[in-house]
Amino acid sequence: MALVGGIEAGGTKFVCAIGDHTGEIRERVEIPTTFPAETMEEVIRFFHAYDIEALGIGSFGPIDVNRESPTYGFITSTPKQGWINYPIVSKMKEHFNVPIGFHTDVNAAALGEGTYGAAKGLDSCLYMTIGTGIGAGALVGGKLLQGHSHPEMGHILIRRHPEDYYQGKCPYHIDCFEGLAAGPAIEARYGMKANELEERSDVWELEAYYIAQALMNFILILSPQKIILGGGVMKQQQVFPKIRKQLETVLKGYVDTPNLQDYIVSPGLGNNSGIIGSLILAQQALHGKY
Amino acid sequence: MALVGGIEAGGTKFVCAIGDHTGEIRERVEIPTTFPAETMEEVIRFFHAYDIEALGIGSFGPIDVNRESPTYGFITSTPKQGWINYPIVSKMKEHFNVPIGFHTDVNAAALGEGTYGAAKGLDSCLYMTIGTGIGAGALVGGKLLQGHSHPEMGHILIRRHPEDYYQGKCPYHIDCFEGLAAGPAIEARYGMKANELEERSDVWELEAYYIAQALMNFILILSPQKIILGGGVMKQQQVFPKIRKQLETVLKGYVDTPNLQDYIVSPGLGNNSGIIGSLILAQQALHGKY
Numbered sequence: 024m025a026l027v028g029g030i031e032a033g034g035t036k037f038v039c040a041i042g043d044h045t046g047e048i049r050e051r052v053e054i055p056t057t058f059p060a061e062t063m064e065e066v067i068r069f070f071h072a073y074d075i076e077a078l079g080i081g082s083f084g085p086i087d088v089n090r091e092s093p094t095y096g097f098i099t100s101t102p103k104q105g106w107i108n109y110p111i112v113s114k115m116k117e118h119f120n121v122p123i124g125f126h127t128d129v130n131a132a133a134l135g136e137g138t139y140g141a142a143k144g145l146d147s148c149l150y151m152t153i154g155t156g157i158g159a160g161a162l163v164g165g166k167l168l169q170g171h172s173h174p175e176m177g178h179i180l181i182r183r184h185p186e187d188y189y190q191g192k193c194p195y196h197i198d199c200f201e202g203l204a205a206g207p208a209i210e211a212r213y214g215m216k217a218n219e220l221e222e223r224s225d226v227w228e229l230e231a232y233y234i235a236q237a238l239m240n241f242i243l244i245l246s247p248q249k250i251i252l253g254g255g256v257m258k259q260q261q262v263f264p265k266i267r268k269q270l271e272t273v274l275k276g277y278v279d280t281p282n283l284q285d286y287i288v289s290p291g292l293g294n295n296s297g298i299i300g301s302l303i304l305a306q307q308a309l310h311g312k313y
Numbered sequence: 314m315a316l317v318g319g320i321e322a323g324g325t326k327f328v329c330a331i332g333d334h335t336g337e338i339r340e341r342v343e344i345p346t347t348f349p350a351e352t353m354e355e356v357i358r359f360f361h362a363y364d365i366e367a368l369g370i371g372s373f374g375p376i377d378v379n380r381e382s383p384t385y386g387f388i389t390s391t392p393k394q395g396w397i398n399y400p401i402v403s404k405m406k407e408h409f410n411v412p413i414g415f416h417t418d419v420n421a422a423a424l425g426e427g428t429y430g431a432a433k434g435l436d437s438c439l440y441m442t443i444g445t446g447i448g449a450g451a452l453v454g455g456k457l458l459q460g461h462s463h464p465e466m467g468h469i470l471i472r473r474h475p476e477d478y479y480q481g482k483c484p485y486h487i488d489c490f491e492g493l494a495a496g497p498a499i500e501a502r503y504g505m506k507a508n509e510l511e512e513r514s515d516v517w518e519l520e521a522y523y524i525a526q527a528l529m530n531f532i533l534i535l536s537p538q539k540i541i542l543g544g545g546v547m548k549q550q551q552v553f554p555k556i557r558k559q560l561e562t563v564l565k566g567y568v569d570t571p572n573l574q575d576y577i578v579s580p581g582l583g584n585n586s587g588i589i590g591s592l593i594l595a596q597q598a599l600h601g602k603y
């Protein structure tokens with residue numbers, strides 16, 4: 024039975040795993056993201072212990088996913104020091120001459136959730152992480168969403184709450200969705216760790232206000248069959264009912280959605296959506312599907 | 314050679330056409346949209362003169378495009394009098410026992426433009442009409458975008474210009490994108506026909522401000538390879554350069570796009586994007602692809 028490797032490449036850590044065609048994880052390690060030379064050496068050492076026949080990488084971005092491009096397989100304009108224009112795919116290819124699938128971390132997570140998680144059996148879903156940043160990936164018609172490039176949904180423009188005077192934290196757009204609603208924005212607005220704000224219902228009301236607006240736009244544009252919200256901030260389970268309520272308020276019944284209780288949910292695969300999705304990318308690459 | 318029929322069903326008129334596999338229109342008529350009994354009788358009479366082997370319908374909406382649903386093929390909650398819950402697909406099926414393809418008018422237009430128009434040869438594009446309402450359709454990975462339902466992109470929430478005091482005209486959301494930027498909103502804001510405002514550059518600057526914001530969100534979510542803007546309002550060619558400029562201002566170089574001059578364009582098929590797309594839907598239905 025063919026073994027494949029998966030890498031969920033994140034700004035804080037790289038998760039590496041070995042799997043087969045079942046979607047189960049056989050081995051799993053976490054390697055801190057420091058500098059490429061150091062991190063990648065450990066990654067490569069891990070996979071050398073196995074006879075993998077394909078590799079899937081779900082990476083932090085922005086990345087170049089256009090197979091015609093000279094910089095295909097690169098992590099491109101990331102703010103993460105040392106990783107700008109890093110050719111992660113060709114680096115792995117030097118050591119493992121196997122087919123390699125390559126997408127964003129959130130697209131990989133959407134694939135994982137659509138195949139084995141909360142959206143299993145559906146041919147469309149949206150996976151969004153709200154953590155240090157905000158990113159989303161989507162399955163559309165059973166395939167990962169990709170056009171000229173990959174989605175960067177965390178940076179859409181939304182309306183500021185009239186009583187929110189926090190300026191915003193996005194280095195590009197200041198008060199885009201990520202700039203107002205990612206973990207660091209919450210922490211800067213209130214001057215406290217997000218997990219220490221647990222009792223402050225106004226904090227999560229405002230957070231839900233922004234998330235609901237973004238979801239409204241995603242629904243009107245993509246009409247996904249399931250919406251999965253992960254990442255550190257979404258550990259605050261109290262946000263979910265607030266999001267559903269605010270979404271009803273803004274949508275005003277204009278479009279039909281599934282029952283919101285079943286529609287807007289936590290990841291079915293817990294913290295493993297991304298790494299399981301990366302293993303599926305490897306399986307797809309093994310079968311010539313990129 | 315198989316003849317097929319196409320219907321572009323609009324709130325003002327139905328365009329009906331006969332075509333073959335080449336994408337050329339052989340016959341074309343326009344029938345005013347009055348009440349279903351009257352309009353559909355003429356539509357049916359037109360097609361009875363030909364021996365069509367399939368039919369494609371691109372319809373105003375909202376419509377039910379879910380083939381599992383009991384109301385599949387219905388125009389559903391339209392404000393257009395007489396057409397609420399109108400079963401257009403089964404009505405045509407009573408008279409023509411042929412395969413029928415059914416999508417929104419704007420999805421049909423995206424398909425037309427992606428196959429023979431401005432986005433020919435690309436596997437993704439966005440088609441948006443800005444007229445009496447605002448609607449958009451998209452090709453993603455070569456297929457029409459559809460999830461739980463069809464997109465309703467005209468109703469996304471965008472930020473109001475700080476100096477725009479017009480309240481908005483959407484009966485659902487008041488000041489969503491359509492409520493602020495469709496033709497009737499322009500006319501209500503200034504108390505004049507939109508085409509009589511041609512000389513007023515402030516009018517088109519504000520219009521471009523709203524369109525650029527919406528495009529930013531569409532790009533960050535869908536990353537289409539081409540953006541095609543049609544409909545009555547976009548006859549004001551002066552809006553195009555303003556949109557491109559404002560889009561650069563809001564995107565702030567965060568994502569890579571093709572050169573905006575070639576990226577944001579008028580329909581390659583003129584007024585025929587929708588009807589040609591409907592003929593392609595018919596061809597697809599003939600070959601079992603829905």
Ligand SMILES: Nc1ncnc2c1ncn2[C@@H]1O[C@H](COP(=O)(O)OP(=O)(O)O)[C@@H](O)[C@H]1O
Pocket residue numbers: 033034035152153154155156205206207209210216217218253254255256257258259
């Ligand atoms: N229990 C929690 N409650 C609220 N916010 C949290 C919690 N845990 C982490 N966060 C927030 O999530 C962010 C980290 O996101 P996470 O998804 O864990 O990592 P990353 O996005 O870096 O992969 C932190 O900035 C913090 O603000």
Ligand SMILES: Nc1ncnc2c1ncn2[C@@H]1O[C@H](COP(=O)(O)OP(=O)(O)O)[C@@H](O)[C@H]1O
Pocket residue numbers: 323324325442443444445446495496497499500506507508543544545546547548549
């Ligand atoms: N030359 C023009 N310049 C600006 N706006 C126009 C022009 N022609 C039509 N419009 C606007 O477009 C709207 C009609 O849109 P159109 O796309 O022609 O029809 P529909 O959306 O009903 O199919 C009108 O409300 C009008 O405001």
Ligand SMILES: [Zn+2]
Pocket residue numbers: 177178193194195196197199200201202
């Ligand atoms: Zn941003």
Ligand SMILES: [Zn+2]
Pocket residue numbers: 467468483484485486487489490491492
């Ligand atoms: Zn609206």
